[in-house]
Structure formats: C-alpha cells, structure tokens
Amino acid sequence: DSDGYGHPGPTHEAIQTLLKILTDEGVEGYWFGANTSVIEKTIKPAIVGQDPFMREKIWQDLMERQRLNLSTLADNILAPIDLALWDLAGRALNQPVYKILGGYRSIVPAYxxxxxxxxxxxxxxxxxxxxxxxxxxxxxxxxxxxxxxxxxxxxxxxxxxxxxxxxxxxxxxxxxxxxxxxxxxxxxxxxxxxxxxxxxxxxxxxxxxxxxxxxxxxxxxxxxxxxxxxxxxxxxxxxxxxxxxxxxxxxxxxxxxxxxxxxxxxxxxxxxxxx
Amino acid sequence: DSDGYGHPGPTHEAIQTLLKILTDEGVEGYWFGANTSVIEKTIKPAIVGQDPFMREKIWQDLMERQRLNLSTLADNILAPIDLALWDLAGRALNQPVYKILGGYRSIVPAYxxxxxxxxxxxxxxxxxxxxxxxxxxxxxxxxxxxxxxxxxxxxxxxxxxxxxxxxxxxxxxxxxxxxxxxxxxxxxxxxxxxxxxxxxxxxxxxxxxxxxxxxxxxxxxxxxxxxxxxxxxxxxxxxxxxxxxxxxxxxxxxxxxxxxxxxxxxxxxxxxxxx
Known part of the structure; x- marks a missing residue:
C-alpha cells in the first residue's frame, strides 16, 4: 500500500533472484534474494578469485565497504553473499551447515x-x-x-x-x-x-x-x-x-x-x- | 617447587597423553593432554555412539555434567575432547579447522x-x-x-x-x-x-x-x-x-x-x- 505494507491479495506470479557463486573446482553455492546491480558492480570485483572458505575475511572486507555506502550495501543486501558461501561450503564438504558449525539439535520448535x-x-x-x-x-x-x-x-x-x-x-x-x-x-x-x-x-x-x-x-x-x-x-x-x-x-x-x-x-x- | 611453580631445569624425558577419538567411518581425531581416568570413567560412556559432528551438543552435555563435578571435569580436562572433535572434523572434511570456521587470515603476529x-x-x-x-x-x-x-x-x-x-x-x-x-x-x-x-x-x-x-x-x-x-x-x-x-x-x-x-x-x- 501507500505506506509500504504488504497485505493479503490474489495469487500472482512473482520473480525472485538467485545468487550463484561458482568455483574453479566446480562446487557452487546458492542463495535467494540477491540485488543484481550491487552484485555486478561491487561484489563480483571484490570476491572473484578469493578462497570461498575465507568467509570471515570476505564478510569483514564487505563490512568495511559499508561505511558511507549503507544505501547500497545494507546488511540485507550483503546477507545473500555470506549465505551462498556457507551453502557452497556445505556442498563442497557434503555436510549440512549446522554440522559444520557444530550441531546441537536437528529439530527446532516453531510457533x-x-x-x-x-x-x-x-x-x-x-x-x-x-x-x-x-x-x-x-x-x-x-x-x-x-x-x-x-x-x-x-x-x-x-x-x-x-x-x-x-x-x-x-x-x-x-x-x-x-x-x-x-x-x-x-x-x-x-x-x-x-x-x-x-x-x-x-x-x-x-x-x-x-x-x-x-x-x-x-x-x-x-x-x-x-x-x-x-x-x-x-x-x-x-x-x-x-x-x-x-x-x-x-x-x-x-x-x-x-x-x-x-x-x-x-x-x-x-x-x-x-x- | 614447593609452591607449584615450574622452573628451568636440565633436559629430561616427559610423557604426554594423546586422546584419540575413533569413528565407524574410519576417521579419527586427536588432541594432547587427556586425563586418562576421566576419559575412561566419564567421557567414553557419554560420547561413544554419538555423531562426532554434533560438537555443540557434546560440549553442552559435558558442561551440564560439570555442575558439582568441577574437581574432575574442569574446563581444561574437557578441552581435549572438544579439540579432538574439531580435529576429527578437519580430517573428515580435509580442511584446516580455521577454514571450517570461516577463515580470516593464514598468518598471525606473535610476541x-x-x-x-x-x-x-x-x-x-x-x-x-x-x-x-x-x-x-x-x-x-x-x-x-x-x-x-x-x-x-x-x-x-x-x-x-x-x-x-x-x-x-x-x-x-x-x-x-x-x-x-x-x-x-x-x-x-x-x-x-x-x-x-x-x-x-x-x-x-x-x-x-x-x-x-x-x-x-x-x-x-x-x-x-x-x-x-x-x-x-x-x-x-x-x-x-x-x-x-x-x-x-x-x-x-x-x-x-x-x-x-x-x-x-x-x-x-x-x-x-x-x-
């Protein structure tokens, strides 16, 4: 609506972006919701060629770039990159991400x-x-x-x-x-x-x-x-x-x-x- | 000495324990300094049969047992178990542990x-x-x-x-x-x-x-x-x-x-x- 809220409506088609990170070893990582122009202009030049397991370094580098650039590099814009890298690690190691972190449970309560x-x-x-x-x-x-x-x-x-x-x-x-x-x-x-x-x-x-x-x-x-x-x-x-x-x-x-x-x-x- | 401090002394042989955690898939994990009696009496019955990737659950379970048992289950007694499980994960996934965590650097300053x-x-x-x-x-x-x-x-x-x-x-x-x-x-x-x-x-x-x-x-x-x-x-x-x-x-x-x-x-x- 005019205030920016979403409301229930009739069924309709929607388009969702999907971020795909490729490696030279053939493993890929995916996450939904990437901002195409930011990925092309800022993220790709920043991360192509890096070791995808150096997630902390990549995240810290991108965080550093947020300063004075929060209009384009907000946290929810950067999240898909980190999540695709975790997804990539899970696929590369053939383990669910919660076990890479060190698992506690496999079932969680929901409300x-x-x-x-x-x-x-x-x-x-x-x-x-x-x-x-x-x-x-x-x-x-x-x-x-x-x-x-x-x-x-x-x-x-x-x-x-x-x-x-x-x-x-x-x-x-x-x-x-x-x-x-x-x-x-x-x-x-x-x-x-x-x-x-x-x-x-x-x-x-x-x-x-x-x-x-x-x-x-x-x-x-x-x-x-x-x-x-x-x-x-x-x-x-x-x-x-x-x-x-x-x-x-x-x-x-x-x-x-x-x-x-x-x-x-x-x-x-x-x-x-x-x- | 009589106050419990170590001092420089002549070269001598020393014995160090090594904890080894085995899995039914053949992967092993190692860490130095295990307390043999605690491992045999308390830790083995607690962890044998568990998924070695569920590190958080294993650590939380052992932490729970520390209550009123800190004389035998002090943190430095439990550390080798957690570290052997991280070592095991690194060997199983063929990755250094710092990359499993998400790496930031491969060289650190030392003093x-x-x-x-x-x-x-x-x-x-x-x-x-x-x-x-x-x-x-x-x-x-x-x-x-x-x-x-x-x-x-x-x-x-x-x-x-x-x-x-x-x-x-x-x-x-x-x-x-x-x-x-x-x-x-x-x-x-x-x-x-x-x-x-x-x-x-x-x-x-x-x-x-x-x-x-x-x-x-x-x-x-x-x-x-x-x-x-x-x-x-x-x-x-x-x-x-x-x-x-x-x-x-x-x-x-x-x-x-x-x-x-x-x-x-x-x-x-x-x-x-x-x-």
Missing amino acids: ASTMCGDDLQNGLATPQDYAVFAEWAMRRGYQGFKLHTWQPPYAGAPNPKRDIEACAFVRDAVGPDIPCMLDPYHYYDREAALYLAKQLEDLNYYWMEEPMDEHSMSSYIWLCQQTSLPICGPETCEGKMHVRAEWIKHGACDISRAGVSDVGGLTPLMKIVHL | ASTMCGDDLQNGLATPQDYAVFAEWAMRRGYQGFKLHTWQPPYAGAPNPKRDIEACAFVRDAVGPDIPCMLDPYHYYDREAALYLAKQLEDLNYYWMEEPMDEHSMSSYIWLCQQTSLPICGPETCEGKMHVRAEWIKHGACDISRAGVSDVGGLTPLMKIVHL
Whole structure:
C-alpha cells in the first residue's frame, strides 16, 4: 500500500533472484534474494578469485565497504553473499551447515505467527478473527502463537486497547499453557508500550516485540525497568552484533533477536548467538 | 617447587597423553593432554555412539555434567575432547579447522614471552637479564615482548619496584616502538597493581595481565577506572564465556583474554571471541 505494507491479495506470479557463486573446482553455492546491480558492480570485483572458505575475511572486507555506502550495501543486501558461501561450503564438504558449525539439535520448535491485522472478511479484521486463526494453528500442532496487530492505514489503527483485546481472545482460545507473543505497531509511544506490557503480564504472555522505534534504545531500557514482561529485541535496528551487544549490556531487552538477513548473514548471526 | 611453580631445569624425558577419538567411518581425531581416568570413567560412556559432528551438543552435555563435578571435569580436562572433535572434523572434511570456521587470515603476529623470573646465572635473575633476553628476541624477529616477573619462593619476590625496573630495561633495549606487556605476580594488592599500571603508562606499555586475584572482579573494575593502561583479562578465572561477558559488561578489562584449554575447547573459545 501507500505506506509500504504488504497485505493479503490474489495469487500472482512473482520473480525472485538467485545468487550463484561458482568455483574453479566446480562446487557452487546458492542463495535467494540477491540485488543484481550491487552484485555486478561491487561484489563480483571484490570476491572473484578469493578462497570461498575465507568467509570471515570476505564478510569483514564487505563490512568495511559499508561505511558511507549503507544505501547500497545494507546488511540485507550483503546477507545473500555470506549465505551462498556457507551453502557452497556445505556442498563442497557434503555436510549440512549446522554440522559444520557444530550441531546441537536437528529439530527446532516453531510457533505460528499471523500477518498484520487487516479489514478482510475471514481475515484478521477483528479480535475474534485472531482467536479463530489461533485455534486453527493449535489444530495444526503449533506449540506457540504470535500476533501482529493492526497498523495504519486500517481504520482505527493503531490502537493498544484493540491489540490487547485480540491478545485476550487468543489467550482464551489456546488456553493457559501455550506461549503467546505480541508484535504490535512499532511506533507506539512509551505510555502505549507500557500499557501493552502491563496488560500482557496479566494475560501471561511470553514476550513483546518492538512496540516503539528501536533507534531510541533508552525507551527500551525504560520499558524493561517498568515491566516483568520479557521484551524481545531489537528487530529492525541496524548495527548487527554491535547494536545487540549494546542492548544486552544496557538492559534494553530480555531476549535478543536477530534475523539472518537483517544482520547480514550467518557469520554475523553466530556472533550474535554467542553474545 | 614447593609452591607449584615450574622452573628451568636440565633436559629430561616427559610423557604426554594423546586422546584419540575413533569413528565407524574410519576417521579419527586427536588432541594432547587427556586425563586418562576421566576419559575412561566419564567421557567414553557419554560420547561413544554419538555423531562426532554434533560438537555443540557434546560440549553442552559435558558442561551440564560439570555442575558439582568441577574437581574432575574442569574446563581444561574437557578441552581435549572438544579439540579432538574439531580435529576429527578437519580430517573428515580435509580442511584446516580455521577454514571450517570461516577463515580470516593464514598468518598471525606473535610476541616473545619470558618464563617467570629466577635466580639463575644467564637466566632471568636481574632486571638487566630481561633486557638481554629482549634483545635476543628482537634479533629473532619478534615484533612484541612480554615479561613474567619474579614470584615466590625467589628472594625479594614479589616486588613491584623490581618488576618495573625490568620493564624499564626492556623498554630501553627494544626501543620506543615495540609493543611491550607485563604479566606480574598475580597476588599483588590494589595499591601495588595501581603502582605498576601508572609506571607502565609512563613506559608506554601495551597491556598488563593479572596483577591481582581475578576472583575479585571488583578490584579489576577499580583498576580500569584508575588507569589508562589497557588491562588484559581474565586469564585464570573459571567460568568460560560467562565470566568473560561479566568482565566486559562491568568494565573489568580493556582486552579480553581466553586460552583454548582454560575455557574448555574451541567451541567455548569462539563464543568468547564473539562477545
């Protein structure tokens, strides 16, 4: 839409790029979502001829080039390169990447997560709709449930009271023992964020993500001090492991959060896991 | 000696254990320094039959068993197991371990380091002896130099003024541009540690390690606040990545320090590197 959000729509064809890294020994590595012009103009000249197992050096070199070039070399633009190199290593060594890293488990728990609230019939137009969806997810066997609530341009959004109404319907639907999480509208102010946190404490929710602008770490430190509800973050904040280390050090979150694409690949993700 | 320190002595034969981990696919992994009785009684029953690539799981399982068993399962007792598993992975995949991790460089800088001070002719009996040794190391091509000074039971040890005298002779010998470091007697009190730090500031030293008991993290926080000299630590303190994270978080050191054996292997070492 005009605010940049995606909504449910009719089925349609979509095009996805695929990055392919070739080696002179015939092994290849792949990852989705490459930015073609950046790959051609910047990445190819930087990495062709290098040892593909020197992932740390390649990643550090590209990170160095990000300075003053974040408009073209954002972390999510660089992530496919690192991920294709990990994929290449897995193919070259005939091992899944998790075993190259040193495996811990081969099965991980998953929770069901909604899209953002909408105004569609049989969609997520009302708090009750979330409960219907949660019941469906429980029947599918999910062991946890996360809501994304309403954001502009939908009528009446954002609205913390309506968010909590949806959370309460979900809690009723899944019963007291299923972990439930809320990811609300991300530009709420401190007052709204604290209202949500206090209500979610009462509903025995497991965590809340990004209710406020994450560039104000101080707001998150303040929120963590006011509530026993675990705060999970940062989600969209730039700065890879550096910013997550600051959040942990300053008590701005209870659970650290990192997406492999948002932070620039598996190499920086492991640095964050180890924080 | 009677205080548990090693000293220079005549050449003699020594026996070293070698841990060997076998797999049903014929690949083996090796590491030095295994404790035979712990391996037989505890480790073998715990790991035989497991996938040797599940290093993280094996290390986490053994870490769990350390609780209330640190007398037999100290980190330096467990380190050879983790290191033999990394060695095994390298042999199985026909790659050096640094490339499995994701390589950054294939050459690392090294500094020369002395043994502890002694009372031997042509040894390290006087401050001037350190300068002679430093000159020899510079001729060998080393780009940095670290002193370990006198500890009991040597006459007159410990003595911070004598330590600094040795540091000053070394600075004169190597010139102003070579990074120099001091690892003094590790049971100095705060007053002695601060004296050393202030003198080393004047001598333009690069860092100081472990002048006080490291179980008093508060003493190190205090020391870091009083001096601009970088403090490197902890060295011998138990607690792997957890304790090092606390030291960093609380400003108890300027440079974090971890030995692969002291912290229990390469798996926990990487967690520390990423802090």
